Amino acid sequence: MEKVLLMFPLLILTIFSVPCNCESLYPHYYRESCPLAEEIVRQNMASVLYRDPLMAAPLLRLHFHDCFVLGCDASVLLDDTLDIVSEKQATPNKNSLRGFEVIDQIKVALEEVCPLTVSCADILALVARDAVELRGGPGWEVELGRRDSLEASFSGANQFIPAPNFTLEQLIANFNSHGLDIQDLVALSGGHTIGRSRCLSFRSRIYNPQTYEEQKYYDRSYVFRRTLSSICPESGRDNGLAPLDFKTSRRFDNQYYHNILEGKGLLESDGALVSEDPDGDVVKLVWAYALSQPLFFRDFVSSIIKMGSINVLTGDDGEIRRNCRFINL
Ligand code: HEM
Numbered sequence: 001m002e003k004v005l006l007m008f009p010l011l012i013l014t015i016f017s018v019p020c021n022c023e024s025l026y027p028h029y030y031r032e033s034c035p036l037a038e039e040i041v042r043q044n045m046a047s048v049l050y051r052d053p054l055m056a057a058p059l060l061r062l063h064f065h066d067c068f069v070l071g072c073d074a075s076v077l078l079d080d081t082l083d084i085v086s087e088k089q090a091t092p093n094k095n096s097l098r099g100f101e102v103i104d105q106i107k108v109a110l111e112e113v114c115p116l117t118v119s120c121a122d123i124l125a126l127v128a129r130d131a132v133e134l135r136g137g138p139g140w141e142v143e144l145g146r147r148d149s150l151e152a153s154f155s156g157a158n159q160f161i162p163a164p165n166f167t168l169e170q171l172i173a174n175f176n177s178h179g180l181d182i183q184d185l186v187a188l189s190g191g192h193t194i195g196r197s198r199c200l201s202f203r204s205r206i207y208n209p210q211t212y213e214e215q216k217y218y219d220r221s222y223v224f225r226r227t228l229s230s231i232c233p234e235s236g237r238d239n240g241l242a243p244l245d246f247k248t249s250r251r252f253d254n255q256y257y258h259n260i261l262e263g264k265g266l267l268e269s270d271g272a273l274v275s276e277d278p279d280g281d282v283v284k285l286v287w288a289y290a291l292s293q294p295l296f297f298r299d300f301v302s303s304i305i306k307m308g309s310i311n312v313l314t315g316d317d318g319e320i321r322r323n324c325r326f327i328n329l
């Protein structure tokens, strides 16, 4: 009892000495400064996706490619200028990333109502949430308050975005380097429940089965691979598109995990989650998400919120861009 009493003042002290974390992100950041911000993004997203449901996937991917290079600071949106070498030309992005005009359209709408207030990095985070939710996935409160970078990193985009032929070990190491763990890796890979990939990115998966374990999965999916080879021959047609989730590519659901358990993930990196360490923790998570969509949704939400806070700029760092493609003059 005495011990407890002695510790009490100490506890109080610890609580009050925690430094004010004023600079972290929080929901409804624009409540005062731009109360309609989230509504404006949502309405634009609803009309864009109504016209073109396939747009949801590239818009979700933009937030990921932003956060993995210099942090979630809209560096991915900058165009080439005299001072900027755009990330858009880097290998993972070139001829592949899209949706930039949608971001422009939303930014224009926001500038009309509240000029120089809502950052492009926050737009990407809101757009990712709306893309997921409007395709049948979970919704969540987006933490906001990011500011926009004054720079881009072409070399960073080549270096820090995982490649489709990464091994499981490389995927885990890449995610770790961004402060993300294996649960984040497995949950966020579920982003491949929507969207498409170019032949260029999955050709090796069809024609070069590498390990014995992989071979075993390939044999079970022979017909699947034969179908893919018509879209993606051994050479040529680099830009031919195939759905990442061959069953329900327009729905944000947990079908992706069923697919990879059947050896029918499109990318090597998708297959790697189950084939490389068949008894490991990663496969256990894949099974858990395949068996429970609510669990997948819950973990996807907590991982994308975590991803959305990687190296954010707050306070006086960076700026609020007027046009997402250029830093302000
Ligand atoms: C785990 C490591 C990852 C790798 C290796 C990877 C790789 C790729 C590749 C190669 C493509 C196809 C690009 C092309 O057309 O060539 C793609 C597409 C896509 N990725 Fe990932 N990705 C990963 C994680 C993620 C994450 C974390 C998300 C979001 C949560 C995501 C969302 C998407 C989406 C939505 C598409 C489809 C884009 C479209 O339809 O245009 N990916 N990814």
Ligand SMILES: *[C@@H]1O[C@H](CO)[C@@H](O)[C@H](O)[C@H]1NC(C)=O
Pocket (backbone or CB within 6 Å): 163, 165, 166, 167
């Ligand atoms: C992935 O492909 C790149 C480019 O073709 C190659 O340089 C690299 O060695 C490959 N990585 C793995 C793990 O196979």
